[in-house]
Amino acid sequence: MKPTPIQDVELWIDRGACVFAPNDIITGQYNLAKWLDHDLEAVELSLLWYTSGQGEEDFCVHFYDRFDKEGLPLPTNPIGRFAITLPASPPSYDGQIVKVCWTVRLRGFFQKGRQRVVEAPFTLLSDRNPNLLNSKEVGYDLT
Amino acid sequence: MTSLDSYPVVPSRYSNPFSTCWTTKLEYVESDQSVSEVLQEWKANNCWGTIVGPHGTGKTALLSALRTQLELEGWKCHWIEVRDSHLEAFIQKVSRHRGSKVVVMLEGFERLPFSKQLWFLNRLRRQQCHVLATLHRNFAIWSWRFKTLANTEVSIDLVKTLFERLICNADRDLVPWADALECWHGCDGNLREFWFELHELYESRRRLSVPLPEQRTTRVRTVAG
Numbered sequence: 001m002k003p004t005p006i007q008d009v010e011l012w013i014d015r016g017a018c019v020f021a022p023n024d025i026i027t028g029q030y031n032l033a034k035w036l037d038h039d040l041e042a043v044e045l046s047l048l049w050y051t052s053g054q055g056e057e058d059f060c061v062h063f064y065d066r067f068d069k070e071g072l073p074l075p076t077n078p079i080g081r082f083a084i085t086l087p088a089s090p091p092s093y094d095g096q097i098v099k100v101c102w103t104v105r106l107r108g109f110f111q112k113g114r115q116r117v118v119e120a121p122f123t124l125l126s127d128r129n130p131n132l133l134n135s136k137e138v139g140y141d142l143t
Numbered sequence: 144m145t146s147l148d149s150y151p152v153v154p155s156r157y158s159n160p161f162s163t164c165w166t167t168k169l170e171y172v173e174s175d176q177s178v179s180e181v182l183q184e185w186k187a188n189n190c191w192g193t194i195v196g197p198h199g200t201g202k203t204a205l206l207s208a209l210r211t212q213l214e215l216e217g218w219k220c221h222w223i224e225v226r227d228s229h230l231e232a233f234i235q236k237v238s239r240h241r242g243s244k245v246v247v248m249l250e251g252f253e254r255l256p257f258s259k260q261l262w263f264l265n266r267l268r269r270q271q272c273h274v275l276a277t278l279h280r281n282f283a284i285w286s287w288r289f290k291t292l293a294n295t296e297v298s299i300d301l302v303k304t305l306f307e308r309l310i311c312n313a314d315r316d317l318v319p320w321a322d323a324l325e326c327w328h329g330c331d332g333n334l335r336e337f338w339f340e341l342h343e344l345y346e347s348r349r350r351l352s353v354p355l356p357e358q359r360t361t362r363v364r365t366v367a368g
Contacts, residue, residue, distance in 0.1 A: 018153050052156035052164055054339045092154045096346050099154040121155040 007034040011106050011118045022088035022127040028120065030106050033078040039111035042068045046105045047084050049124075053098035062087055091126035158349065160313035161342035166335075169305055171201065171208035174298065178208045181292050185209075188290045190246065190273035195280060196295030199335030202277040203250055205295060209275060210248060218244045225251045249276035264289055297334050302327055305334075306341075317348040 013028040020026055032043065044066045050059035063084045073080055082104070093100040103121045110116070156162045171178070185192045194202045210220045247267065252260065260278075267274055275292075306323050318341055326344065330337040 050156070052154075052159075052162045054342050055163055057164060094152050094154040096343065096350070099156070099158075101154045101156060103155070119155075121153045121157075123153050 006038050006108070006110065006114065006116050008116065008118055009034050009106065009108070011104065011120045013104065013120050013122060018122045019125065020086055020122060021125050022086065022091075024086050025083055026086055026104070026122065027081070027083040028104060029082070030080050030118075031078055032073055032080065032108075033075065035108045035110075035116070036072070036075045036078055040069075040072060040108055041111060042066060042109040043072060044105075044107040044109075045080075045082060046107070047082075047086075047103075048105060049090060049092075049100055049102045051098055052101055053095070055098075086124060088127050090124075092123040159342055159345050160309040161338050161345055163338070163342075165309055166338040169204065169308060171204040172301055172304055174296075174301060176293055178205070178212050181205070182209060182212055184290070184292050185275065188292075191268075192274075192290045192292040193252075193276050193278045194293050194295060195278050195291045196293075197279060197332065199330075199333035199337070200295040200297050201334065202295050205293060206248055206250055206275060206277055213246060218246055220246050220248055222248045222250060225249050225254055246273040246275060249274065252276040253279040297332055299324075299327070302334070302337070313345075314349070314352075317352065318345050 009030060009032050011028070011030040013026060017026075026047070030045070032040070035043070044064065046061050046065075047063040048059055048061040051057050065082075067080075084104075090100050092102055101121060102124045103119045106118045108116045152158070156164050181194075194205050196202050210222065213220055255263065264274070276289075278291075302323075303320065306320065310318065322344065323341060326340045327337050330340060
């Protein structure tokens with residue numbers, strides 16, 4: 001029998017922000033209600049960068065936390081919060097061949113090895129171009 | 144921090160369906176030979192054999208599909224990416240992987256010089272390892288000993304199937320099948336090269352069609368694990 005599809009949970013960065021300066025604090029929330037209906041065994045929250053594009057890829061986890069069954073929010077209050085201080089680098093980069101992508105990632109582990117992942121991508125600016133933060137003339141390449 | 148409106152694009156792998164992270168996750172599509180037929184032949188050949196094919200024709204994808212099947216059957220698979228510079232460490236590593244239901248999977252074995260391939264295979268044989276390896280061509284006079292289990296090749300039908308799998312959740316207007324087909328004809332049968340070409344094409348067209356800030360609303364992306 002085909003397993004019941006697991007719906008995605010909500011993960012968001014506060015106030016819809018998606019551009020941050022180096023060393024900013026990123027805050028946000030997640031609502032696990034739709035996962036708690038299934039046999040959720042653990043949840044991992046991470047903040048990481050990865051490269052994407054053509055060829056081999058790289059990644060680095062800046063922040064990681066895991067909640068096993070006992071540490072999961074209760075169905076009556078399924079909201080979790082995070083507040084993480086960002087590092088200074090590497091800045092986001094939207095190149096044509098390779099990109100450097102930052103994201104907050106929530107991974108749910110269910111029975112029988114099933115997993116679901118939800119991400120909230122954001123941009124980390126370069127500290128060499130702090131004025132970009134309020135500029136209306138930002139190009140694709142940040143370096 | 145600032146809002147999305149003052150910044151054009153949040154870099155993300157979800158913006159291009161031909162990124163390597165997606166193309167390498169494509170499931171193997173069976174063609175002439177099924178995965179179970181290849182495995183049957185491998186077992187009949189004392190658990191020794193090669194997958195032969197040119198660059199970017201799906202050798203690694205088939206090896207990966209074989210691994211999944213073998214693991215379901217209770218085999219322990221040791222996947223090793225062969226690098227000439229790491230050969231000594233590699234040999235020591237392999238010698239630890241022996242046993243009745245243990246298989247050494249040599250991905251990129253074709254990267255070794257031919258003489259080293261032969262020397263190395265003899266060594267594995269002496270160590271009684273079970274082996275599956277990828278090669279660019281078969282061993283000619285040695286083929287009786289190291290049998291070719293499958294020759295990988297890419298048909299247009301397969302290209303289209305894989306293309307559809309990648310583009311189905313993306314903006315297919317950016318790279319219609321007709322444009323993809325034209326790219327394919329310039330890639331000399333190399334699927335990996337083809338994905339790179341499409342990645343570049345999709346990316347360049349996407350950049351020309353970036354929506355206005357008020358149209359961009361998707362901030363939470365979701366993938367199946």
